[in-house]
Amino acid sequence: MKIIYAKKSSGIDEQGSFQNPSYYDKPSPSAKAVVIYGDYPQIKADYEKLGIEVEVRDLPEAKPLTIDLKVGISPELQVIIDEAKAECEKVTAENTILAEQLATAQGELIAFKNDIPAMQARIDELQPADKKPTAAEVKAAKAEQAKE
Template identity: 40%
Template sequence: MKLIYTRIAAAAASEAGTIANPDYYEYPNRSAEEVIIYGDYPKIQNDYEALDIPVEVRKLEESAKTTLATVNIAVGITPELQEVIDQAKADCEKVVEENGQLKQKIEILEKANGDSSELISENSRLKDAVLQADKATKTAEGKVVSIQAEFDAFKNDVAAMQARIAELEAGKAAQNPATEMATNDFESWSNDQLKEYLASKNIGYKPSASKAELLKLIPKE
């Protein structure tokens, strides 16, 4: 069994093994065949090496690089964000087109002879509509710029990208009945299954916790 000690489950998302939070470490798991430690935890390292169990210590910087590589593949522009951008652009194009049509009508009315009150009223209404259309155009353009700026900031925010990866993984697990059961089935899980589930949710637990204690840590849906 490969045992992975990390405070960030997403850092080891690409590896197969049992994840444990080093902050709750009490004693070594003698059934482990290989141990990977993210960060500086000399006690954990010494305990396993004393049992002649291979230990690999990885720096947090390496964890961050792995996370960023995963982000480049898994994140990008999400369908939800792309939908908002496309809708904003479509609204902007529609407003520009309507603006052009209104301006053409105004030009026709201004060239027409006569002081008809109907023409004057229509002229005034169209001018007001043009002003509103100009405002709507600027608002739509500003929305697109703001969305793009938020996305650019998101790409440079490692913490935000890690959170997004965790959401993607949680969503994938929720769609796969083979990897995650309904809440009512947690009672039938083994302690190791419960611990692995809690670790995937970034929920800390004591290695010596009983099944009842582990079940209390599972969030209520």
């Protein structure tokens, strides 16, 4: 039996019993020939003591893999990208406006800090206008007055 010691069997084109040299503990006396891929002097010495032919080989070099990809953007994807860019620009513009409004509000707060009447006037200005009562509210109020 031919024993082949190698970390990986890929790329090795020969027949035999593949063994991982990391798990080697003693030689197999049933071996007729031994091939070792890599530098494992203890394995070689053990088999030579038994008089078994040992051949040490360099690991086969991996062949480089080249892939040529031609990737393009589909029209559907381009539409989505364009929409996303437009949305980003819109949000950026809104953020700029909000930052300006915040700066203005902070300036007003500082200006009104010690001017309570001016601050109250601004608060009143920002309050929503009184809403007109709904027809149901008017009807309920009239019914309440009629009971009294």
